[in-house]
Amino acid sequence: MERFTQAIEKSIESENWYAALTLALTMPDICGQISYPDLRGSSNSKKRYIKWFDRYMLHHYESPFHGEGFIFMSGGDCYALRCALLHEGRDDITSQKARREVLSKITFSTTGSHRAMIEDLLILNLQEFCLEICQGVKSWYEDYKDSPDVQDAIKELLTIHTQEFSPSYGIFIK
Template identity: 30%
Template sequence: MRLLLDQLEQSLDSGNYYLSLFTALTLPDIAGALDSDNGLATGAKYKAWYEKWGRPRIMDTVLASIPEHAREHITDIENPLDGEACYLFRCSLLHQGRTVHPKSQYSRMIFIEPGATTNVVHYGVMNDALCIDLASFCKEMILGVRMWLDEVETTEKYQKNYADFVKRHPTGLSPYIGGVPVIG
């Protein structure tokens, strides 16, 4: 799981924004499944995981972006992208390649690429579209997963489900294939 996060960071750093966004949106599904009794993802698990681990990371992003002397003046900031809206967006993007979902409270989601402007618009609503800084969103999801992993990685439930998690095998996956790196 940590290798997936490392590769997501590399993808973001190299400007592969589609890959970064698609991967970041799958993290709550994967984490919700790994931390469940049956090892399967559901919409309810996605939303619950995002609400606990992803959504609150906005404060970490905001605090990291401002000078230390100004941090004491920042109070709790509400992330308008709740679990339901994030899940609906994930469904529309990953299954239909769309940024619009008919049940969404927003007319569309717009992710602003890093370096596109000197201003940072993160979770701002403009003409009923939710504008999100792509790098900040991905970093919030990565941070949420890292925090979550620190808490659950040694639990029996996680270990049981992680045994079936896709992994990179640098020398092959016996008895199927050997001598070449595979993901399986």
């Protein structure tokens, strides 16, 4: 999982904002697919995503200062954002079938406030949001590091080869 979190972190360092955000928004999908085998299959993508977000991210988006149980952004909102960005290149989540729960739009900035809410608009600092996702992935990994099934699934994830390698016995790619 480190290769994915490092890619997000490097994208932030190089100010490749869209790459950082896109990968960050896919991480709950990847982790959820691995850790919730009972929810595998495309029809359960939303359920997996929300379950993972609520376990590893929701604490960042709850606010006791706004009243008991106040949530800035729910797992459903983040999933709607993921769908809006990945399928439409947008941040307006009002038209998503995934259905928003708290918000209608999430706007990102690389300067200024993080988690500032104006009515049903949430302003997030892109770097902070992406790093929160990375921390969630690292926490998730700690929870599952001793699971052979999870470790086997992680080994099956995409690897981009940047050096010479052998994809199978007797074949060598330079």
